[in-house]
Amino acid sequence: MDKTWNNKAWFLVLPVLVLVAFSAVIPLMTVVNYSVQDTFGNNVFFWAGTEWFEELLSSSRFWEAMTRNLIFSFIILAIEVPLGIFIALNMPKKGWGVPVCLVLMALPLLIPWNVVGTIWQVFGRNDIGLLGYYVNALGIDYNYVQDPFDAWVTIIVMDVWHWTSLVVLLCYAGLVSIPDAFYQAAKIDGASRWAVFRYIQLPKMNRVLLIAVLLRFMDSFMIYTEPFVVTGGGPGNSTTFLSIDLVKTALGQFDLGPAAAMSLVYFLIILLLSWVFYTVMTNYDAER
Amino acid sequence: MARIDVNHVRHSYLPNPRKDADFALREVHHTFEDGGAYALLGPSGCGKTTLLNIISGLLHPSHGQLLFNGKDVTNLSTQERNIAQVFQFPVIYDTMTVYDNLAFPLRNRGVPEADVDRKVRETLEMIDLASWAKKKARGLTADQKQKISLGRGLVRSDVNAILFDEPLTVIDPHMKWVLRSQLKQLHRRFGYTMVYVTHDQTEALTFADQVVVMYDGGIVQIGTPAELFERPRHTFVGYFIGSPGMNVMPVAIDGKTATLGSQRIELPGAPNADSGAIELGIRPEYVRLGRDGMSVSISKVEDLGRHKVVRAKLEGRDISAVIGEDETVPAEPRVRFDPAGINIYADSWRVEMEA
Numbered sequence: 001m002d003k004t005w006n007n008k009a010w011f012l013v014l015p016v017l018v019l020v021a022f023s024a025v026i027p028l029m030t031v032v033n034y035s036v037q038d039t040f041g042n043n044v045f046f047w048a049g050t051e052w053f054e055e056l057l058s059s060s061r062f063w064e065a066m067t068r069n070l071i072f073s074f075i076i077l078a079i080e081v082p083l084g085i086f087i088a089l090n091m092p093k094k095g096w097g098v099p100v101c102l103v104l105m106a107l108p109l110l111i112p113w114n115v116v117g118t119i120w121q122v123f124g125r126n127d128i129g130l131l132g133y134y135v136n137a138l139g140i141d142y143n144y145v146q147d148p149f150d151a152w153v154t155i156i157v158m159d160v161w162h163w164t165s166l167v168v169l170l171c172y173a174g175l176v177s178i179p180d181a182f183y184q185a186a187k188i189d190g191a192s193r194w195a196v197f198r199y200i201q202l203p204k205m206n207r208v209l210l211i212a213v214l215l216r217f218m219d220s221f222m223i224y225t226e227p228f229v230v231t232g233g234g235p236g237n238s239t240t241f242l243s244i245d246l247v248k249t250a251l252g253q254f255d256l257g258p259a260a261a262m263s264l265v266y267f268l269i270i271l272l273l274s275w276v277f278y279t280v281m282t283n284y285d286a287e288r
Numbered sequence: 289m290a291r292i293d294v295n296h297v298r299h300s301y302l303p304n305p306r307k308d309a310d311f312a313l314r315e316v317h318h319t320f321e322d323g324g325a326y327a328l329l330g331p332s333g334c335g336k337t338t339l340l341n342i343i344s345g346l347l348h349p350s351h352g353q354l355l356f357n358g359k360d361v362t363n364l365s366t367q368e369r370n371i372a373q374v375f376q377f378p379v380i381y382d383t384m385t386v387y388d389n390l391a392f393p394l395r396n397r398g399v400p401e402a403d404v405d406r407k408v409r410e411t412l413e414m415i416d417l418a419s420w421a422k423k424k425a426r427g428l429t430a431d432q433k434q435k436i437s438l439g440r441g442l443v444r445s446d447v448n449a450i451l452f453d454e455p456l457t458v459i460d461p462h463m464k465w466v467l468r469s470q471l472k473q474l475h476r477r478f479g480y481t482m483v484y485v486t487h488d489q490t491e492a493l494t495f496a497d498q499v500v501v502m503y504d505g506g507i508v509q510i511g512t513p514a515e516l517f518e519r520p521r522h523t524f525v526g527y528f529i530g531s532p533g534m535n536v537m538p539v540a541i542d543g544k545t546a547t548l549g550s551q552r553i554e555l556p557g558a559p560n561a562d563s564g565a566i567e568l569g570i571r572p573e574y575v576r577l578g579r580d581g582m583s584v585s586i587s588k589v590e591d592l593g594r595h596k597v598v599r600a601k602l603e604g605r606d607i608s609a610v611i612g613e614d615e616t617v618p619a620e621p622r623v624r625f626d627p628a629g630i631n632i633y634a635d636s637w638r639v640e641m642e643a
Contacts, residue, residue, distance in 0.1 A: 184346050185379035189393040189440055190367045199381045199392070 028267075034260035052261035062262065064237070065245040072241065073220040076159045080216060081209070083160070084167025089201065091172055102172075105165040117229025120158040124230070144231060148238035151231045155239055158226055163216060170212045174205035210284065214277045221270070242266055289481050290356040290448035292320040292343060297352030299338055305350065312338045313349070314505040320449070322357075323479040325472075327496035329486060331528070335505040336485045340451050343483065344371045356448050372441020373451040377458060378433035382426040386417055389425050390439050397444075411443040414474065431463040442474070449481040456491060468495060489529050501525050517571070518629075523636045526569050532597055532608045534631075535575065539568045541632070549603035551582045556627040557641030564635035572597065574629025575609035577617065581624035586617055 035052055037045040056062050091101045108116070124144050126132035135142040144154040178200065186196045224243035227233065233240035233248065240248070246266065250259030299313040308314060313335040320326055328336040341347040343354065345366035354362045361369050381389050390411055394404045412418040415435045420428070425436060434455055441450050456464045472495065475482055486492050492499050493513040501509045501516065501524075509521040520526035526534030539546040539553070541561060546553045546568050553568065577598060584600040584607065591613075598609045598617060609623060632639050 179377060181375040181377055181379050184341075184344075184366075184373070185375060185437070185440075187346065187366045188344065188371060188373050190396040191392070192396065195392075195396060199383060203381075203383045 031260045031263050034256045035264055036257075038257050048257060052257045053265070056258060056261050056265060061237075061245065062265075065240055065242045068239070069221055069223075069241045072156070072223070073217055075156055076163070076220050077213060077216055079156070079160050080164045080167050081213060084164050084212065085171050085205070085209075087164070087168045088171035088175055088205075089197070091168070093176060102169070105168050105172075108162050108165050109169075111162075113225040114229055116158065116162050117226040120154060120161075120226070121230045124154045146235055148235055151235060151239050155227050155230060158230065159220065159223070162226070163219070166215065167209075167212045170208040171205050174208040175201060178204050207284075210281055214281070217277075218270070218274070221273070289322050289479060291322040291358075292449060292481065292483075293353075293355035293358070294318050294320070294339070294343070295353035295355060297339075297342060297349045297354065299335075299342060299347065299349045299351075308505075311350075311505055313342070316352075316507055318500065318507060318510065320481060320483060323481055325475050325482045325484070325495060325497050327484045327486060327492035327499045328502055329489060329492040329499050329528070330502035331487055334502045336487075336502050337453055339502070340373075340453055340483065340485050343449070344373045344451050345369045346373075370444065370446060370448050371451060372438075372444065372447045372449070373453065374434065374437045374441065374455045376454045378430060378437050380425045380428075380433045380436050382424075384425055385421065386423055386425050386428070386436060387412070387421040389436050390443050393440050393444055407443050407445065411439050414442055415439045416470070431459045431467055434459060434467065438471075442478075442480075447480070449483060452482065452484040452486075454486055455484075456486075456488075464491075471495065489531075493529075501528065503528075519631065519638065520569065521638045523567060523569060523633050526571070526631070530571055530573075532572055532610075534569045534571050535607045536567050536569045536633070537602075537605050537607070539566055539632075541566050546632070548582075551603060553582075553625055553630075554627065555630060555632070555641060559632040559634075559639050559641045561632060561634040561639045567633040567636070569631045569633055569638075570625050570629050572608040572610040574626040575607065576624045576626060577609050577611050577615070577621055578624065579618050579620070579622060581622040584621050584623050586621055589617060 036048055036050070038048040038051075039045050087105075092098055111119075123129045124132045124142075126136045126143055132142060132144075141147075142150050144150040182200050183196065186200060191199070222243055223241055224247070227239050227241060228244055228247075231239045233244040237245075242262075243266075246259060246262050249255050249262060294316050297313060297316045298311055300311045302310050305311055316335075316339055328339060330336050338347065342349045345361070345364060345368075349362070352362075353360060356369065381392060384392065387408055390408045391404050394407060399407075408421075409418070412421055415438060417432065417435060417439070420432070425433065428436070438450075438455075441447055456467060459467060468491065471482075474480065484492070484495050486495075493516075497512065498510060499513060499516055500507055501522075503522070503524045509516060509525045511519075511521075516525055516529050520529065520534060523534070523536050526536060537548055539548045541547075541555075541559055544555050544558045546555055546566075548568065559566075582602060584602045587599045587601060587606075590597040590599070593613070595613055596611050596615070598611055600607050600609065600621065600623070602623065607623070611617075632641060
């Protein structure tokens with residue numbers, strides 16, 4: 001170990017360190033600080049230890065929100081991924097249709113999230129909303145404000161409308177990178193439409209699909225704005241996801257301690273899931 | 289195996305072709321004999337891949353007919369024509385093993401699994417990949433992948449023809465020789481009708497019994513490698529085949545004499561050329577450099593190891609000559625044309641000479 005270490009380079013990292021400290025580390029430490037204390041206002045704090053964490057992990061409210069979140073993520077993935085693949089497969093590969101389709105697909109992605117929420121909030125209303133009014137006119141009793149099932153349907157349809165395009169665009173990028181020779185060879189080998197999909201298109205989309213699933217899972221697990229605008233977490237708590245629950249606790253009830261504990265647990269879950277996905281993806285790459 | 293008749297086939301990629309220039313394939317009328325090894329040779333964009341895709345059924349010709357053993361297959365799909373084709377870039381099914389790749393075309397056709405196994409094992413032996421059978425196909429090298437592409441054709445015992453579309457483009461030079469000789473062997477053992485598209489003359493000349501030279505959407509000459517070399521029917525064939533290509537120079541003809549500037553060249557016979565632009569073509573191998581003949585000025589000498597290529601000016605025109613490795617260029621160089629190597633062209637097409 002006669003190597004000379006030159007530590008001057010650390011100074012170059014300093015600006016970033018300071019920036020990250022102010023933007024992430026210090027706020028995070030504040031949260032950690034809150035999570036182990038109790039307060040009755042006036043900036044007076046009492047040591048609470050792991051009390052909030054114990055309370056959180058044994059509260060049915062937390063687990064229910066978590067369950068709702070997982071079910072939501074699962075449903076939208078189960079719809080958006082196959083639907084996205086299906087649309088991508090049927091999009092034109094050349095000609096004037098390509099730019100038209102791409103622009104149409106990109107449109108929902110460009111709309112701000114709270115606007116998406118507002119659009120669907122109005123769209124689904126059964127007095128003035130185009131969707132709500134006509135669904136009711138068809139004799140189907142639809143009211144997302146009062147019926148939990150209708151609220152779920154609305155939020156899921158909204159998310160599918162908003163985000164399927166992302167899956168489509170990623171898959172499309174994977175599809176157009178397949179050379180014609182593959183399709184020609186498949187014809188010569190007498191492959192069926194299904195075999196072409198299973199052995200040529202799907203393997204080529206594999207990687208982008210993994211990214212699409214990762215992005216959609218993370219986003220849907222952290223979803224806040226759209227359901228908040230549409231249902232506000234209701235009716236009752238039926239569409240209260242983790243993030244909505246967190247905001248209710250922190251800003252609605254001003255329970256800083258429990259909210260901080262919840263933030264940390266939420267943060268750790270996301271961190272864990274990111275790590276799992278990252279590992280899966282890098283392993284997959286190494287295998288190739 | 290099949291004899292393939294290409295019957296007055298024309299093809300255009302445009303919806304309403306009018307002029308000749310609109311056609312990627314102007315008119316091809318040719319028979320590929322059963323069991324023959326053919327090379328389609330030509331520069332990029334000459335229509336050779338178009339012709340190949342018409343034979344395999346990936347393209348439907350705008351005009352003309354295609355017969356396999358006398359049966360009209362013009363409107364049959366690729367699958368019904370029972371053709372094998374190997375593409376420029378290896379096409380393999382990544383997620384499958386080598387074995388499954390070869391079994392794929394058979395399984396698609398509903399062949400019983402026992403027969404599939406037998407055929408696949410045979411084919412693996414033929415293409416020398418038996419020990420790789422259980423490996424995933426994506427881990428293989430380019431030449432192995434290309435062999436799998438070929439194997440997927442060979443595995444079907446009843447294929448009418450095997451078509452190759454510049455199959456060695458992405459293969460390392462030393463593997464090219466190996467693959468080419470393996471192909472040749474397969475052809476000799478099993479007598480497949482093979483059509484091989486390439487723009488590499490060495491590849492074409494070593495692979496094929498008959499080389500079909502294409503230029504600008506049409507066939508300019510069909511012949512054995514020797515015929516193409518000795519008697520190019522079109523000046524293009526002269527340029528394209530041979531390295532360096534044929535020397536072509538405009539001349540005036542008078543009986544058995546050609547006049548090039550102030551030089552007079554004795555011809556082996558009187559050409560039947562009365563009209564059109566007359567040119568004299570001679571391969572560098574037939575240009576004799578010495579102390580007698582027409583005076584030239586040397587521009588440079590390229591030493592290629594086995595022989596030297598001399599670049600010179602004759603009457604202000606570039607001319608190349610090939611001389612032996614041990615020969616030297618004389619101080620006052622002159623050239624003579626060996627009459628055996630002289631061809632006369634009228635409007636770029638070769639004309640016969642009367643003795």
